[in-house]
Each structure stands twice: as structure tokens, then as C-alpha cells.
Amino acid sequence: MPKTSVTVFAPATVANLGSGFDVFGLAISGLGDSLRMEPNTYGGIRIRSIKGDDGKLSTDPEQNTAGVALMALLEHLGVNRGFDLWLTKKMPMGSGMGSSAASAAAAVVAANHLLGSPCSKEELVYWAMQGERIASGAAHADNVAPSILGGITLVRTTDPLEVLRLPVPSRLHVAILHPHLELPTSESRKALPRQIPLSDAVRQWANTASLVAGLYAKDLSLIGRAMEDRVAEPARGPLIPDFAKVKSAALDAGALACTISGAGPSIVALCSSRPQADRVGAAMREVYLEKNLSCSLYVSAVNRKGTVITKR
Amino acid sequence: MPKTSVTVFAPATVANLGSGFDVFGLAISGLGDSLRMEPNTYGGIRIRSIKGDDGKLSTDPEQNTAGVALMALLEHLGVNRGFDLWLTKKMPMGSGMGSSAASAAAAVVAANHLLGSPCSKEELVYWAMQGERIASGAAHADNVAPSILGGITLVRTTDPLEVLRLPVPSRLHVAILHPHLELPTSESRKALPRQIPLSDAVRQWANTASLVAGLYAKDLSLIGRAMEDRVAEPARGPLIPDFAKVKSAALDAGALACTISGAGPSIVALCSSRPQADRVGAAMREVYLEKNLSCSLYVSAVNRKGTVITKR
Numbered sequence: 001m002p003k004t005s006v007t008v009f010a011p012a013t014v015a016n017l018g019s020g021f022d023v024f025g026l027a028i029s030g031l032g033d034s035l036r037m038e039p040n041t042y043g044g045i046r047i048r049s050i051k052g053d054d055g056k057l058s059t060d061p062e063q064n065t066a067g068v069a070l071m072a073l074l075e076h077l078g079v080n081r082g083f084d085l086w087l088t089k090k091m092p093m094g095s096g097m098g099s100s101a102a103s104a105a106a107a108v109v110a111a112n113h114l115l116g117s118p119c120s121k122e123e124l125v126y127w128a129m130q131g132e133r134i135a136s137g138a139a140h141a142d143n144v145a146p147s148i149l150g151g152i153t154l155v156r157t158t159d160p161l162e163v164l165r166l167p168v169p170s171r172l173h174v175a176i177l178h179p180h181l182e183l184p185t186s187e188s189r190k191a192l193p194r195q196i197p198l199s200d201a202v203r204q205w206a207n208t209a210s211l212v213a214g215l216y217a218k219d220l221s222l223i224g225r226a227m228e229d230r231v232a233e234p235a236r237g238p239l240i241p242d243f244a245k246v247k248s249a250a251l252d253a254g255a256l257a258c259t260i261s262g263a264g265p266s267i268v269a270l271c272s273s274r275p276q277a278d279r280v281g282a283a284m285r286e287v288y289l290e291k292n293l294s295c296s297l298y299v300s301a302v303n304r305k306g307t308v309i310t311k312r
Numbered sequence: 313m314p315k316t317s318v319t320v321f322a323p324a325t326v327a328n329l330g331s332g333f334d335v336f337g338l339a340i341s342g343l344g345d346s347l348r349m350e351p352n353t354y355g356g357i358r359i360r361s362i363k364g365d366d367g368k369l370s371t372d373p374e375q376n377t378a379g380v381a382l383m384a385l386l387e388h389l390g391v392n393r394g395f396d397l398w399l400t401k402k403m404p405m406g407s408g409m410g411s412s413a414a415s416a417a418a419a420v421v422a423a424n425h426l427l428g429s430p431c432s433k434e435e436l437v438y439w440a441m442q443g444e445r446i447a448s449g450a451a452h453a454d455n456v457a458p459s460i461l462g463g464i465t466l467v468r469t470t471d472p473l474e475v476l477r478l479p480v481p482s483r484l485h486v487a488i489l490h491p492h493l494e495l496p497t498s499e500s501r502k503a504l505p506r507q508i509p510l511s512d513a514v515r516q517w518a519n520t521a522s523l524v525a526g527l528y529a530k531d532l533s534l535i536g537r538a539m540e541d542r543v544a545e546p547a548r549g550p551l552i553p554d555f556a557k558v559k560s561a562a563l564d565a566g567a568l569a570c571t572i573s574g575a576g577p578s579i580v581a582l583c584s585s586r587p588q589a590d591r592v593g594a595a596m597r598e599v600y601l602e603k604n605l606s607c608s609l610y611v612s613a614v615n616r617k618g619t620v621i622t623k624r
Binding site (some may be wrong): 162194203211225226231 | 331332333334335336466467468469474476478504505506507508509510513514515516517518519520521522523524525528534537538543
């Protein structure tokens with residue numbers, strides 16, 4: 001019995017978590033992409049509409065991460081069927097919160113459901129990752145993995161893809177300040193050094209290891225210390241207006257840690273409770289309000305479910 | 313009631329564990345330093361004898377890691393007392409198994425006992441680390457931490473010192489091939505690059521993070537994969553005769569992973585049981601025997617106790 005329609009929701013995500021540049025990712029609640037998908041008789045992929053993108057995204061499936069990921073999955077499965085897609089962005093784009101990844105995640109999870117679930121969620125991460133190629137030039141999994149799987153993920157390798165799911169301490173919340181400015185991922189990538197001092201690298205891999213220990217041991221203070229980033233944050237921080245002041249304000253207000261979300265420009269603070277995240281978020285926003293800089297604030301628990309079916 | 317004599321045993325250790333260059337360390341059973349210590353009325357530190365060192369170590373306390381660590385501890389405590397030391401090396405020196413660290417660990421644990429235990433074991437790691445300055449030119453803790461604390465340790469930072477104790481899967485064993493040749497730590501350090509490509513660094517910190525996840529999850533296969541080293545092993549492997557062949561032999565015989573122990577020249581294989589470690593060790597040794605290269609083989613469980621008092 002072929003299924004005829006499905007709607008899924010794929011959450012926004014925070015990649016890197018400081019020290020874990022390109023390897024850690026965390027799914028957040030409330031923000032993400034809603035995608036309706038139906039088989040069509042036309043035979044190809046059609047993106048019928050995109051809402052909430054201010055007209056910025058292409059409805060050409062080859063230029064949209066949802067379309068690219070979906071085509072990669074269908075080719076892998078040897079499925080010669082067409083699908084119509086209706087995408088609703090319920091999150092900011094170009095913000096460093098994994099907008100392109102959420103579209104790719106939603107597309108592969110929806111199609112997998114309509115096809116009778118031939119793939120596990122873990123396998124779907126691989127196909128969603130193919131969509132990221134057109135967004136950032138390389139097939140990264142640090143956003144698509146948490147968007148599909150939920151929680152906090154660790155990408156050990158992308159070739160072959162190996163993703164670990166890490167424990168999520170129940171009290172963990174995030175406050176995210178989204179500055180209303182464009183910071184293309186390509187520009188943010190260009191700011192990174194191609195070589196780094198061995199001493200900084202050692203400190204960084206001590207920190208990623210310690211962050212995992214903190215997650216398993218539910219040691220929130222250790223998690224905060226272990227997010228220290230000697231590599232990406234020093235290079236990218238200067239691209240974000242008043243990043244240092246926002247970070248100071250977050251830490252002064254009690255945040256466990258504060259760093260850049262993904263490639264930026266959003267700034268994320270990890271917090272040990274919802275009330276703390278509210279206070280920390282208010283303190284971060286205050287820095288922008290004082291300077292008349294436009295921004296949005298999001299406060300959220302960690303999304304543990306990943307991409308889910310919201311309507312069949 | 314002042315205590316009058318104590319004998320301690322500090323175990324040999326394997327630093328790095330592949331990906332975790334300068335941060336991970338593991339204590340092994342059977343090998344290490346035995347140290348007897350007594351207060352003296354002379355007032356200074358005297359190393360009365362050193363056995364098992366083939367006359368290679370200095371009895372000048374300022375030239376011996378035991379003496380340097382002990383003096384650092386006594387100065388910190390404001391203790392103006394003298395101690396006599398009798399050191400027995402029950403492990404090879406210059407082997408990459410933490411010989412200098414074992415001496416430093418033994419000295420601070422023995423003195424701390426004789427002084428009524430003013431310091432915790434964690435604090436003693438800091439003072440033992442000071443002894444490492446004369447052995448390797450820098451105060452590293454990746455050998456002294458496991459030698460004192462036992463098990464598997466992670467040094468997040470040395471300044472300030474922060475050491476984490478990681479879970480040890482019960483079946484974990486090591487096979488260590490010790491080539492009978494000199495590879496000074498200074499030479500082994502010189503082989504390291506000062507800068508590394510960001511892409512290699514990312515893979516390395518994905519691996520250290522995954523290694524910790526493997527230890528917590530008792531996933532031995534993941535532990536093996538996560539020991540992959542893109543940084544130190546490629547630079548140092550060529551300094552060790554037939555390293556690549558020994559590694560291949562170990563992996564072919566079923567080892568979870570095989571890499572250089574500390575700065576070398578010893579080669580360590582992690583194994584999932586004692587019988588497997590015996591088989592893997594035999595296969596590693598066979599490579600050296602076939603070429604008439606002199607070596608010793610050690611097969612051991614993980615030492616979980618660290619430095620212990622063996623006689624009061």
C-alpha cells in the first residue's frame with residue numbers, strides 16, 4: 001500500500017560546540033524546516049513551494065539541498081519515482097544554525113517514510129550529507145547528523161561516515177543570539193587557517209576528548225571548560241560584530257560556555273537550566289540592543305528526537 | 313608519630329594512545345619503579361642507590377626526576393626535612409614507557425605518605441610533573457598522571473593542571489614490543505611538525521573525542537578505530553625499525569589498534585583479552601626475531617591502582 005503524503009519536521013542545529021570544529025553538533029527545539037512530500041506521476045523531483053525564505057532559496061531541485069539530498073538517496077535506492085515537495089522554513093537562513101542541513105534532513109526522512117523505510121536514520125545521515133555539498137562545497141555531517149538523529153552527535157569520519165550519538169545531560173539548554181547580518185559560510189571558512197600550531201591542536205583535542213567525558217559524566221562545568229576553542233573562534237570571532245562583548249556578557253550571566261554557532265554569525269551559549277538560559281540570552285541581547293544592532297534571540301532545550309514525522 | 317620508612321611502586325605507562333598525543337595515558341601492570349624512602353637527619357635529599365639502571369641514571373637529586381619532583385613538593389609544602397632514597401628500576405629506561413615519570417611518581421607518593429598525606433593523589437600529579445621538566449624539557453603529565461592515578465587518564469590542560477580519570481573496559485590488555493635501541497625523547501620530539509594541516513587536526517580531535525566515547529561505552533572496536541593517529545605516528549614511525557611491519561602483524565593478529573608507546577621506540581598494541589594480547593605480542597616479536605633485531609615483549613592488563621605503598 002503506497003503512502004501518499006507525509007509531513008516531517010527537521011530541527012535546526014548548532015555545529016562545532018567550540019572545540020569540536022567540524023565534528024560536534026547539537027539539535028535544538030522549536031526551530032527547523034517543515035516539509036510536505038507526495039509522490040507525483042510526473043516522475044521527477046519538483047519543489048512546488050518554499051515559504052519563509054523571503055524568496056532566497058531556489059526551487060530548482062539541483063540547487064536546493066533538499067533536492068540534492070533526495071536525488072542522492074533515490075539514486076542509491078534505485079528508485080525511479082517522482083516526488084513533489086512543499087518546504088516551509090521555520091528558522092533563519094544563513095545564520096549558522098544549519099538551515100541547509102535541516103532541508104536535506106527533512107527531504108531524506110520524508111522520502112524514506114514514503115518508500116517504506118528502507119534506510120535506518122543513521123544511513124539517512126549519509127544521503128542528507130550529500131545535500132550539504134551544494135551549500136558549503138563539501139559534504140559535512142556536523143549539522144545533518146544532529147538534525148536527523150537529535151541530541152548531540154560526533155562525526156568521527158565522513159569517509160566512511162561514522163557518527164556517534166552522545167549522552168545529553170537533561171538540564172542542558174542553549175541561548176542563541178542571531179545577529180541580523182549575512183556571513184556566508186564560504187567567507188567564514190576562508191577566515192580559517194589552513195595550518196595550525198601543534199600546541200594549539202593538542203589543546204583542542206584534549207578539549208574535544210574532555211567534552212565527551214563531560215557529557216558522559218553529566219559534568220556541566222567540565223562541558224563548559226572543554227568547549228574552549230583555540231582554532232575557529234579566534235579566526236571567526238572578529239567577523240561577528242561585538243562577539244567578544246556578547247561572549248563576556250553570556251559568561252558573566254552564568255553561561256557554561258559561549259561560542260560561535262557553526263560558521264556563524266549566530267552566537268550560542270550553553271546553560272545549565274532554562275532559567276539560566278533565559279538570563280544569559282537577555283544579557284547577550286542587551287549588548288546588541290545597546291548598540292542598536294538588529295538581532296533575534298532563541299532559547300531552547302536540546303532536541304532529542306531529531307527529524308520526526310508530524311503528519312501522515 | 314613520624315613514619316620512618318616507606319616503599320612504594322609506581323607503574324610504567326603508555327602515553328598518547330595514538331590520536332591523543334600529549335593528552336592520554338594508560339598505566340600497565342608488572343613494570344615500574346620501586347622506591348624506598350626514609351627521613352634523614354642530614355637535611356637534604358640523598359639518592360643512596362639506584363639499581364636496575366645499568367649505571368645510567370644520576371644520583372644527583374637535581375639531575376634525577378625523583379629528586380626534582382620531591383624537591384618541588386617539599387618546597388610547596390614548606391617542609392624543611394631531608395630524605396634518603398633507594399630506587400630500583402623494574403622497567404626499561406628510554407623505552408617510551410614512562411621511566412622518568414615512574415621515578416617522579418614514586419618519589420612524591422612516598423614523601424606524601426611519610427609526611428602524613430597532606431596532598432591528594434590528584435595534587436601529587438602536579439608535583440611529579442615538575443620532575444618531567446628535566447627529563448623532556450617540559451612539564452608533561454601524560455605519563456605521571458596514569459602512573460600515580462592508575463587506569464586511563466586524560467590531561468585536559470597542564471596550566472592549570474586538570475586531569476580526568478576515564479573508565480577502563482575490563483577486558484582491555486596491552487602487548488608492548490620494546491626494541492632494544494636508544495630513541496631519545498628529544499630526537500623523537502624533533503621529528504614532530506610544528507604546524508599541522510587543519511584537516512588532519514580535525515580528524516585527530518574527532519578521534520580523541522571518539523576514544524573517550526569508546527571507553528565510556530565499553531566499545532572496544534570503537535576504541536581501536538579512534539586511536540588512529542595522523543600526526544605523531546607518521547612522523548615518528550620511520551624512526552623505529554620495521555614499525556609498519558610490526559603494526560601490520562599486530563593488526564593481522566587481531567589487535568584493536570597498534571601505535572607508538574609515548575615517544576617510542578616501544579610499540580603498543582591494544583587488545584580485547586589476555587589471550588589475544590599474547591597472540592598479538594608473539595606476532596609483533598616474530599617480526600623482530602626474523603630480522604635478528606633485539607627486543608623484549610611485555611603483555612599486561614591495565615593497572616588500575618597507580619602508585620601504591622608496598623611496604624611501611
